[in-house]
Amino acid sequence: MKRSIFTLTLLAFLSFNSLAQADASRMEQRISKLAEFGWSDTGSQRVAFSEQDLAARNYFIGLMKAAGLEVKIDFAGNIIGTREGRINSLPPIMFGSHLDTVPNGGMYDGIVGSVGALEVVEILNKQKLQTNHPIEVIVFSDEEGGLTGSRALIGKLGPDALKVKSHSGKTIAEGIRFLGGDPERLFEIKRKRGSIKAFLELHIEQGGILEAEKLQIGIVEGIVGIEWWDVKIEGFANHAGTTPMKGRRDAVLAGSKFALAVNEIANSIEGNHVATVGRFRAEPGAPNVIPGKADLSLEIRDLSKEKIWSIFRLIEEKAKQIEKETGTKITFEYVDVGAKPAVSDESITSLIKTSVESLSYSYKFMPSGAGHDAQDMAQITQMGMIFVPSRGGISHSPREFTSAEQMARGANVLFATILALDKTDQ
Amino acid sequence: MKRSIFTLTLLAFLSFNSLAQADASRMEQRISKLAEFGWSDTGSQRVAFSEQDLAARNYFIGLMKAAGLEVKIDFAGNIIGTREGRINSLPPIMFGSHLDTVPNGGMYDGIVGSVGALEVVEILNKQKLQTNHPIEVIVFSDEEGGLTGSRALIGKLGPDALKVKSHSGKTIAEGIRFLGGDPERLFEIKRKRGSIKAFLELHIEQGGILEAEKLQIGIVEGIVGIEWWDVKIEGFANHAGTTPMKGRRDAVLAGSKFALAVNEIANSIEGNHVATVGRFRAEPGAPNVIPGKADLSLEIRDLSKEKIWSIFRLIEEKAKQIEKETGTKITFEYVDVGAKPAVSDESITSLIKTSVESLSYSYKFMPSGAGHDAQDMAQITQMGMIFVPSRGGISHSPREFTSAEQMARGANVLFATILALDKTDQ
Numbered sequence: 001m002k003r004s005i006f007t008l009t010l011l012a013f014l015s016f017n018s019l020a021q022a023d024a025s026r027m028e029q030r031i032s033k034l035a036e037f038g039w040s041d042t043g044s045q046r047v048a049f050s051e052q053d054l055a056a057r058n059y060f061i062g063l064m065k066a067a068g069l070e071v072k073i074d075f076a077g078n079i080i081g082t083r084e085g086r087i088n089s090l091p092p093i094m095f096g097s098h099l100d101t102v103p104n105g106g107m108y109d110g111i112v113g114s115v116g117a118l119e120v121v122e123i124l125n126k127q128k129l130q131t132n133h134p135i136e137v138i139v140f141s142d143e144e145g146g147l148t149g150s151r152a153l154i155g156k157l158g159p160d161a162l163k164v165k166s167h168s169g170k171t172i173a174e175g176i177r178f179l180g181g182d183p184e185r186l187f188e189i190k191r192k193r194g195s196i197k198a199f200l201e202l203h204i205e206q207g208g209i210l211e212a213e214k215l216q217i218g219i220v221e222g223i224v225g226i227e228w229w230d231v232k233i234e235g236f237a238n239h240a241g242t243t244p245m246k247g248r249r250d251a252v253l254a255g256s257k258f259a260l261a262v263n264e265i266a267n268s269i270e271g272n273h274v275a276t277v278g279r280f281r282a283e284p285g286a287p288n289v290i291p292g293k294a295d296l297s298l299e300i301r302d303l304s305k306e307k308i309w310s311i312f313r314l315i316e317e318k319a320k321q322i323e324k325e326t327g328t329k330i331t332f333e334y335v336d337v338g339a340k341p342a343v344s345d346e347s348i349t350s351l352i353k354t355s356v357e358s359l360s361y362s363y364k365f366m367p368s369g370a371g372h373d374a375q376d377m378a379q380i381t382q383m384g385m386i387f388v389p390s391r392g393g394i395s396h397s398p399r400e401f402t403s404a405e406q407m408a409r410g411a412n413v414l415f416a417t418i419l420a421l422d423k424t425d426q
Numbered sequence: 427m428k429r430s431i432f433t434l435t436l437l438a439f440l441s442f443n444s445l446a447q448a449d450a451s452r453m454e455q456r457i458s459k460l461a462e463f464g465w466s467d468t469g470s471q472r473v474a475f476s477e478q479d480l481a482a483r484n485y486f487i488g489l490m491k492a493a494g495l496e497v498k499i500d501f502a503g504n505i506i507g508t509r510e511g512r513i514n515s516l517p518p519i520m521f522g523s524h525l526d527t528v529p530n531g532g533m534y535d536g537i538v539g540s541v542g543a544l545e546v547v548e549i550l551n552k553q554k555l556q557t558n559h560p561i562e563v564i565v566f567s568d569e570e571g572g573l574t575g576s577r578a579l580i581g582k583l584g585p586d587a588l589k590v591k592s593h594s595g596k597t598i599a600e601g602i603r604f605l606g607g608d609p610e611r612l613f614e615i616k617r618k619r620g621s622i623k624a625f626l627e628l629h630i631e632q633g634g635i636l637e638a639e640k641l642q643i644g645i646v647e648g649i650v651g652i653e654w655w656d657v658k659i660e661g662f663a664n665h666a667g668t669t670p671m672k673g674r675r676d677a678v679l680a681g682s683k684f685a686l687a688v689n690e691i692a693n694s695i696e697g698n699h700v701a702t703v704g705r706f707r708a709e710p711g712a713p714n715v716i717p718g719k720a721d722l723s724l725e726i727r728d729l730s731k732e733k734i735w736s737i738f739r740l741i742e743e744k745a746k747q748i749e750k751e752t753g754t755k756i757t758f759e760y761v762d763v764g765a766k767p768a769v770s771d772e773s774i775t776s777l778i779k780t781s782v783e784s785l786s787y788s789y790k791f792m793p794s795g796a797g798h799d800a801q802d803m804a805q806i807t808q809m810g811m812i813f814v815p816s817r818g819g820i821s822h823s824p825r826e827f828t829s830a831e832q833m834a835r836g837a838n839v840l841f842a843t844i845l846a847l848d849k850t851d852q
Contacts, residue, residue: 207668224667228713239821240702241650241727241795242633245692247819252706253689256682263679266671276666278715280678280708287654287704287723287761294706297713301667335713369667393673395665 019127019419020359022119022411028404030115033059034099035107043398044107047167048100048142049175056099057179060114060139067121069137074189076152077141077179083121085134090425092134093418094381095120095200098143098373103167105144106400108204112388112407114139116202119411120418131422133197140373141179148172150373154380155190191380198348198421199377202386202410204402206370208393216409217363218387219352223375224273224301224367225341227308230333231258231277235326237284237292248290249327252282255294258330261318262298265311272367273302273311298332303341303367342375348384348421355416361409370395386413445553445845446785448545448837454830456541459485460525461533469824470533473593474526474568475601482525483605486540486565493547495563500615502578503567503605509547511560516851518560519844520807521546521626524569524799529593531570532826534630538814538833540565542628545837546844557848559623566799567605574598576799580806581616617806624774624847625803628812628836630828632796634819642835643789644813645778649801650699650727650793651767653734656759657684657703661752663710663718674716675753678708681720683752687744688724691737698793699728699737724758729767729793768801774810774847781842787835796821812839 037059038045038052046052057079064071069081082092097113117137124131140149145166151157162173162183173183205211210218235249259277266275279297298315300308319330349365356363366387368374374383388410391401463485464471464478472478483505490497495507508518523539543563550557566575571592577583588599588609599609631637636644661675685703692701705723724741726734745756775791782789792813794800800809814836817827 205668206665207670208673209670212673226667226714238819239632239796240700240704240725241652241797242631242821243700243795243819244633244635244698245689245700247634247638250689250702252685252703255706256685259678259682260686263671263676272670274666274669274671276676276713276716277678278666278708278713278717279711280681280706280717280720281711282704282706285705285707287702287725288652289704290702291704291706299666299713369669370665371667393664393669395668 019123020412020415021123022408022415023122024404024408026122027115027119027407027411030063031107031111034111038101043104044101045103046099046101046105047103048145048148049166049168049170049178053100054179057139060099063118064137067118067125069121073180075182075185076149076157076189077176077181078149078153079139081137083124083135086130086132088134090133091195091197092136093131093197093421094136094138095414095418096138096140097201097203098140100142100144102144102396104398105396106398108390108400108402109206109395110143112204112402112410113202116407116411116414120415123415131418132425133422141181142166142172142175143373145172147371147373147376150376152186152189153191154376155187156376157186193380196381198345198382198384199374200348200384200386200414200417201372201374202388202414203372204395204400205387205390206395207390209366210387210389211391211393213364214362215364216361216389216406217356217413218366219349219356219363220344220368220385220387221349221365222303222341222343222367223372224303224369225305225308226299226301226337226339227312228335228337229298230335231296231298232331232333233258233294233296233328235292235328238290240288240290243290251291251294251328254322254326254328254330255280255282255296257322257326258296258319261322262315265314265318269311271302271307273300273307274369275300275311301369303343305341339371342378342383344384345382348382351420352384352386352413352417355413355420359412359416361413384417386410445549446838446841447549448834448841449548450830450834452548453541453545453833453837456489457533457537460537464527469530470527471529472525472527472531473529474571474574475592475594475596475604479526480605483565486525489544490563493544493551495547499606501608501611502575502583502615503602503607504575504579505565507563509550509561512556512558514560516559517621517623518562519557519623519847520562520564521840521844522564522566523627523629524566526568526570528570528822530824532821532823534816534826534828535632535821536569538630538828538836539628542833542837542840546841549841557844558851559848567607568592568598568601569799571598573797573799573802576802578612579615579617580802581613582802583612619806622807624771624808624810625800626774626810626812626840626843627798627800628814628840629798630821630826631813631816632821633816635792636813636815637817637819639790641790642787642815642832643782643839644792645775645782645789646770646794646811646813647775647791648729648767648769648793649798650729650795651731651734652725652727652763652765653738654761654763655724656761657722657724658757658759659684659720659722659754661718661754664716666714666716669716677717677720677754680748680752680754680756681706681708681722683748684722684745684756687748688741691740691744695737697728697733699726699733700795701726701737727795729769731767765797768804768809770810771808774808777846778810778812778839778843781839781846785838785842787839810843812836
């Protein structure tokens with residue numbers, strides 16, 4: 001089948017690009033309305049499982065139903081709206097995002113993808129189009145708290161995760177029940193490999209690359225893997241007045257050299273990887289004591305796990321040199337955050353590219369530096385993601401912003417990609 | 427009078443050096459006995475105003491009385507043991523130190539100076555010597571908690587300081603009462619300028635310079651002044667995954683450059699000054715967030731206030747460059763810690779030098795990087811300090827160590843200096 005994708009999509013896009021007419025002002029109105037649920041002086045407090053989360057979901061369910069979707073809430077609290085396909089034996093095409101926010105969050109992260117998914121249905125309705133595959137618009141539960149909804153869908157939400165207390169004050173299990181799910185029946189909703197045609201997610205970039213390069217669409221090559229280390233530096237705490245500069249084994253000095261080395265090494269290598277020292281805490285931390293200990297974090301992200309580890313090896317080597325220079329001991333403790341790279345399906349990114357080109361939008365291929373439900377879905381189906389610009393690269397902040405036109409372009413690409421994808425089984 | 431000091435001391439030392447016979451093993455026994463009061467697995471817990479502090483003081487009062495001193499506790503809780511002089515109209519020569527320790531402290535800080543002061547009396551007794559000036563051996567109360575006893579003696583222990591809660595759990599006022607003082611009558615014990623001939627303090631170095639240079643005695647040129655700044659670095663907190671390396675305004679990166687610059691600038695200038703970044707705390711401090719803020723401390727110590735500020739100006743200038751390189755804002759908030767440099771009296775350091783040379787000990791002139799009661803006393807009288815080596819430069823730790831021979835040398839220098847000083851009014 002795949003052999004004929006390109007011929008088919010070429011034909012398809014000649015007609016699709018004229019049909020892709022997302023309504024920018026409708027999208028923006030819905031974004032504004034959704035922002036009302038949980039807005040505060042310091043941004044959105046619509047954390048998963050809160051009253052505000054429930055209210056926003058109910059508002060959205062109303063919109064889904066009004067668009068003719070058959071809506072249900074699964075046992076994980078995911079909202080799934082189904083639109084029948086012409087051939088019901090075909091696996092559904094699934095797309096969507098989430099509505100919950102981080103504390104002090106913004107109006108766009110997750111919401112653009114949810115409203116954009118619904119917009120695709122609106123366009124299909126307006127154009128009176130029926131796809132061959134059934135369509136499932138999904139709003140995942142508790143994305144920000146640990147990809148809860150998608151993790152359940154792929155059968156990987158274990159009992160330990162259910163006990164975790166969420167920002168709402170409820171445990172994940174309590175939260176799922178609050179949304180109408182049933183944490184004891186999660187095994188029933190697990191989707192098998194092959195049971196979904198593909199999963200697509202529209203999302204704001206959450207970075208500043210598209211804006212800086214004046215591009216309209218990001219075609220996501222994959223979601224980066226993340227590796228963490230706790231970095232402990234041990235020097236010797238001593239009197240800051242009586243210990244001459246020369247005899248010191250200063251953990252802040254060693255930590256500072258380390259943080260600069262991480263930055264220099266990351267900058268000296270070509271690619272989209274990032275390396276961050278986010279935590280730096282000196283002990284005892286008093287102005288009049290030479291710090292004997294420092295507790296730092298090291299995070300490296302890249303689409304290639306091998307590259308992450310090759311960068312780490314360079315940092316580790318440099319750390320040995322810093323140990324000698326500063327008379328300190330630097331140890332790395334690996335922290336498994338379970339974030340393996342999730343590579344987008346090449347046939348999907350290729351369809352997105354053709355869609356974008358047929359719509360004459362500017363674009364670039366790029367990794368997603370942030371995690372998304374799409375990374376879970378990649379474990380059971382073909383996955384693809386579409387990015388639209390974020391102003392100033394700001395995310396998880398009330399200052400997040402993506403314009404109506406930008407999100408409409410994203411919805412148009414999502415629409416065109418879905419139609420093209422729908423034809424690939426013919 | 428001062429014109430004749432050198433001639434007199436030269437004559438004096440010819441006889442004094444043979445009389446200076448501190449008993450090293452007696453001193454060590456007393457140090458060991460005192461260490462028993464409040465010793466624990468993690469060092470001495472004999473914090474000021476604790477039961478252990480009181481018990482140690484009572485033991486020491488016993489020794490003072492046995493040495494023929496007339497002992498009283500003043501209204502600040504200072505123990506003062508008086509030995510009559512031949513000419514009672516002359517102002518007393520005062521010397522001593524303290525017996526309280528920091529939490530998890532050692533056996534020598536303060537104790538060597540107290541035991542050494544008593545040893546001077548023991549030698550005087552053994553040699554049947556009477557000085558012209560009355561002698562006052564003093565054990566200051568609560569040195570470690572803020573030079574409480576000496577501050578009261580110079581009339582600068584204010585009502586705010588009395589309310590401060592000490593490590594003992596008691597306020598300073600309650601602590602003073604516990605020791606037998608009366609915080610409401612402090613004004614009665616204030617010593618006026620000219621009412622004390624001179625103040626001398628023997629102390630462990632609390633640094634590693636004498637040991638490293640294989641020297642026996644440190645002649646203290648003065649107690650360094652201390653200046654503190656809170657250093658606030660403001661960058662921009664952002665997603666560590668989606669923000670490329672280039673666009674970052676990373677407060678840890680700026681803080682690291684700052685800490686290294688402080689070290690480099692301090693090392694590039696000749697002298698005994700020290701500069702320390704003891705606090706380094708990144709915010710929010712999560713491994714997956716580019717730190718938007720960092721909170722650092724800067725401390726600079728030197729005998730010259732002008733030099734401290736000239737070093738600070740260099741650091742401040744460098745900070746402006748770091749701001750530009752990292753896209754951050756660095757602000758300095760001055761913290762007045764009230765630690766002005768206290769310079770030793772030149773005639774006293776000169777007497778100490780002659781004493782040391784007459785005893786054929788090796789020595790060097792050096793600043794005291796740590797604070798001492800002597801710095802308060804310098805405000806009302808001629809002050810001088812004598813240092814003996816600290817093993818490994820370790821202080822405020824159960825690992826503090828000064829050998830019996832080293833402390834006996836210190837007591838001999840104190841003895842010889844006092845005898846020489848006693849002659850300067852003739």
